[in-house]
Amino acid sequence: MSQDSGQDRTEEPTEKRLREAREKGDVPRSRELANLAVLGMTALAMLAMASSIGSAAQGWLRGALTFEPGLLGNPDQLAGHFARLLAGLMVPFLPVLGVALLACLVSPAVMGGLRWASKSLQPDFKRLNPASGLKRIYGKEGFAELLRSLLRVVLVAGVGALVISGAMSKLLAIPRMSLEGAIGTGLDVAAMTLVSIVGSLALLAAIDVPWQKFQHRSKLKMTKQEVRDELKQTEGNPELKARMRQVARQMSQRRMMEAVPTADVVVMNPTHYAVALKYDSGTMRAPRVVAKGVDEMALRIRELATSHRVAVVEAPPLARALYRQAQVDQEIPVKLYAAVAQVLSYVYQLRHWSPGRGDAPRLQQPDLGADGAPDADAPEAGR
Incomplete structure (x- = not known):
């Protein structure tokens, strides 16, 4: 059936169509x-x-x-x-x-x-x-x-x-x-x-x-196809927008993967969550998240960290809290400072320890407190 058929024009005209009609004088x-x-x-x-x-x-x-005698002798003045x-x-x-x-x-x-x-x-x-x-x-x-x-x-x-x-x-x-x-x-x-x-x-x-x-x-009524075509023109093709989001997501993941080798520690849960942290006391006010992921991405972060000798620490509550509350390329929330400080202290001690120089450092699981604890009702809380 033709799109121009009057039977197909069942949709009310959009604001764009009305505006174009006004510009044409319609x-x-x-x-x-x-x-x-x-x-x-x-x-x-x-x-x-x-x-x-x-x-x-x-x-x-x-x-x-009123009679004007002057017109009697001058008929040529009648027109004036x-x-x-x-x-x-x-x-x-x-x-x-x-x-x-x-x-x-x-x-x-x-x-x-x-x-x-x-x-x-x-x-x-x-x-x-x-x-x-x-x-x-x-x-x-x-x-x-x-x-x-x-x-x-x-x-x-x-x-x-x-x-x-x-x-x-x-x-x-x-x-x-x-x-x-x-x-x-x-x-x-x-x-x-x-x-x-x-x-x-x-x-x-x-x-x-x-x-x-x-x-x-x-x-000015429109067909359903005309409405869809106009929506694509004004808001962009949905397939193209999805592709652009996919490319942006891939680029973001690539940047995260490139930043993992520079991290100081990767906090795991132990396989479902992974958050890579970096801290430089000379340039940073607080530790910064350089990468984070869940499930397959978490495993990739762990494998990359292991291959580059980046410390991997299993702290499930902290990993979940960091994943939910911290953003990539941003500092960690203030309420997680103490817990992250415990992990970094353990990592620094581990770096300076060598066999034969006493007992190996042990990590005491950080206490997140009420503010930093993850939501127990969340679907991922059991991971």
Whole structure:
């Protein structure tokens, strides 16, 4: 089965896939929310500035209806006069237009955030494919867009017709009103119509926004194989990481084996644990662990120590405690100082002893005490 099959895309998109989609400009968009933001903020701006717009419109209309005798003998000035009248009409509405332009940023900010996606500006020749275009028009997305457009037209037209029909008596009375009253009544009806249409668009946006987000996430869903491939790319190939850990472990073991011949003593248990210690009073504050191992590694450490004449001491409790509590290339814990000092003292005495010079030194098993004793409940405690 193809990985690109829609039936296989059952996994939610990962953060990496969502981030890449945002970088390409592929974010959810709601046309209904955009219409609501532009028309709604425009209506609010008109209501807030209704008095100033009405006064400006009244002054403009009075000036436009004032007769200018100079135009009678200069018909070539009519075009300029008309341009000045048009510009004068636009000036009161410039703040409203500015608010409408700012409102265009509301929908992108709410749906997917404002982001400059240069990739979306790059030419995509696949969009020029007539088959793809026909598929978009006559496919499910095209059908859904057609239904939304029809619903938008029916709802907005119906709400506008209801508002205007309810205000018909006011509109019919405008010719009998004064100029100021006619302008005020017209603005009231227009504002009421805008508010009603904005309410209908808000209903459409409340339905369209969740639907667009759901559609966008559905489009970005991934197959199980895509999730696995992305995990390999971000966290690395598991087989390669395992191989790297194995190589690192082998290198660490090699370094330990190279350090065993330089050790002063190897503490054993007697075969399951082995810890090699080195101490130089001139350069070290305390004995340092140069190698440690368990089972097969412990036997290798013992064999290497024996072949290089490194003292091997059997002290099972101390060997277990050192293995658990001390780290390679680090000093031993303070609570094991006394026990290790007993072992090193025995080793130094053994080095200076020779047959015929009295009894051979004997090691008294170190007393670890409560703090240094290994956990009796641990699985290895019986080794």
